[in-house]
Amino acid sequence: xxxxxxxxxxxxxxxxxxxxxxxxxxxxxxxxxxxxxxxxxxxxxxxxxxxxxxxxxxxxxxxxxxxxxxxxxxxxxxxxxxxxxxxxxxxxxxxxxxxxxxxxxxxxxxx
Amino acid sequence: xxxxxxxxxxxxxxxxxxxxxxxxxxxxxxxxxxxxxxxxxxxxxxxxxxxxxxxxxxxxxxxxxxxxxxxxxxxxxxxxxxxxxxxxxxxxxxxxxxxxxxxxxxxxxxxxx
Numbered sequence: 500x501x502x503x504x505x506x507x508x509x510x511x512x513x514x515x516x517x518x519x520x521x522x523x524x525x526x527x528x529x530x531x532x533x534x535x536x537x538x539x540x541x542x543x544x545x546x547x548x549x550x551x552x553x554x555x556x557x558x559x560x561x562x563x564x565x566x567x568x569x570x571x572x573x574x575x576x577x578x579x580x581x582x583x584x585x586x587x588x589x590x591x592x593x594x595x596x597x598x599x600x601x602x603x604x605x606x607x608x609x610x
Numbered sequence: 611x612x613x614x615x616x617x618x619x620x621x622x623x624x625x626x627x628x629x630x631x632x633x634x635x636x637x638x639x640x641x642x643x644x645x646x647x648x649x650x651x652x653x654x655x656x657x658x659x660x661x662x663x664x665x666x667x668x669x670x671x672x673x674x675x676x677x678x679x680x681x682x683x684x685x686x687x688x689x690x691x692x693x694x695x696x697x698x699x700x701x702x703x704x705x706x707x708x709x710x711x712x713x714x715x716x717x718x719x720x721x722x723x
Binding site for chain 1: 643654
């Protein structure tokens with residue numbers, strides 16, 4: 500199958516670090532992406548991992564381990580505006596950028 | 611921001627009526643997608659297009675059809691709406707390779723009563 504599993508909700512306080520995990524089950528692999536979606540808004544692209552290791556973009560980092568079928572999004576120095584839903588996504592094994600999305604993790608940042 | 615416009619933004623319709631949602635892009639991207647988003651399911655692909663008049667089914671295509679007569683427009687049609695099609699529908703555009711982002715429209719909230 501191509502399912503991706505994420506925790507449904509994560510809570511943290513401002514200034515903290517939080518990690519959102521994503522585990523996937525598939526026979527093929529075409530990279531792992533992360534998207535952010537604020538309530539009532541559109542998903543927006545955060546990062547993409549094609550290979551194992553850490554990709555850093557400002558306060559956000561994304562990690563991938565293909566041998567473990569696992570990835571995570573790391574958010575540092577949390578701000579209130581980071582409260583949103585976060586989705587991991589992977590390419591389907593037929594190409595065409597047909598992303599399969601996880602069910603999403605709702606992050607709640609409190610003061 | 612990528613130029614993607616979805617219309618209408620909100621629609622309420624009755625069971626059994628046909629509904630067409632429109633997605634318009636100004637980025638000249640070859641690939642366009644329709645996703646639906648429901649609580650507990652994330653985003654699920656309905657149909658996608660890889661060129662004018664070139665479309666294919668996604669994960670949840672039953673009850674939906676699409677058309678792409680021009681590069682910039684991708685239409686999603688519910689031939690006979692059902693309550694299970696109440697959802698938020700997102701159009702997206704992309705370059706067709708996984709290492710580039712998908713750009714999403716602002717969504718259409720459809721309620722079927």
